[in-house]
Amino acid sequence: MKYYNDSISESLSAGNETANSPGNTTRSEDSVLPGLSSLFSSLKVVRLLRLGRVARKLDHYLEYGAAVLVLLVCVFGLVAHWLACIWYSIGDYEFIDVATNTTKNESWLHQLAASIGTPYHYNESGNWEGPSKNTLYISSLYFTMTSLTTIGFGNIAPTTDSEKIFSVAMMMVGCTLL
Numbered sequence: 001m002k003y004y005n006d007s008i009s010e011s012l013s014a015g016n017e018t019a020n021s022p023g024n025t026t027r028s029e030d031s032v033l034p035g036l037s038s039l040f041s042s043l044k045v046v047r048l049l050r051l052g053r054v055a056r057k058l059d060h061y062l063e064y065g066a067a068v069l070v071l072l073v074c075v076f077g078l079v080a081h082w083l084a085c086i087w088y089s090i091g092d093y094e095f096i097d098v099a100t101n102t103t104k105n106e107s108w109l110h111q112l113a114a115s116i117g118t119p120y121h122y123n124e125s126g127n128w129e130g131p132s133k134n135t136l137y138i139s140s141l142y143f144t145m146t147s148l149t150t151i152g153f154g155n156i157a158p159t160t161d162s163e164k165i166f167s168v169a170m171m172m173v174g175c176t177l178l
Contacts, residue, residue, distance in 0.1 A: 076177055080148055083170050084140035090162050091140075095120075096128065103128075106159045112139055115155075148174035 091109040096102075103110055103120050113119045113130045120130035131139075143156040147170050158167040 076148070079173065079177060080141060080144045083144040083148070083173070084137065087144055087163075087166065087170075088136055088140040090166055094160050094162060108143075108156055108159055108163060109136070111159065112136075112156060144170060147171055148177060150174060 091107050095104055095107040095109045097104055109130075110120070116131060116135065118131045118135075120128055123129040139156060146152050146156075147167060150171070158164045
């Protein structure tokens, strides 16, 4: 006990000398009881024990977050499917001129058929033949996904006024989904 009291009194006398020196940047409380400040600093480490609690809560929210993420991806896919069907319907409606029974060259369907090498033509049974429905759906879905995610590569592009209006509306929907 005597040793402890002697070290405190030496600290106090040394603290008074350093506390009054002009270039001192330490606080006088730190120099008075140097062991006390290190004790408080070490007590701050105890706060790290709360990380376990935070990690458990974060893990709980991550499980919930993964389910929400899967749900959002499914909703995004469903909206993209609906918009792809509408995009194809607009192109199909504007592609064939019923009055003259010819194709219009300005539709995205005509440009797609020409670019993949399967242009539209009449077959022997009197029906239109061109790219398969799978190719048309995949191309429609590709266009809607690139438009909704604001990537828009431009290899499938709206050319008619109806297609451009729908594309603008689709971009607005994409902004709300992202």
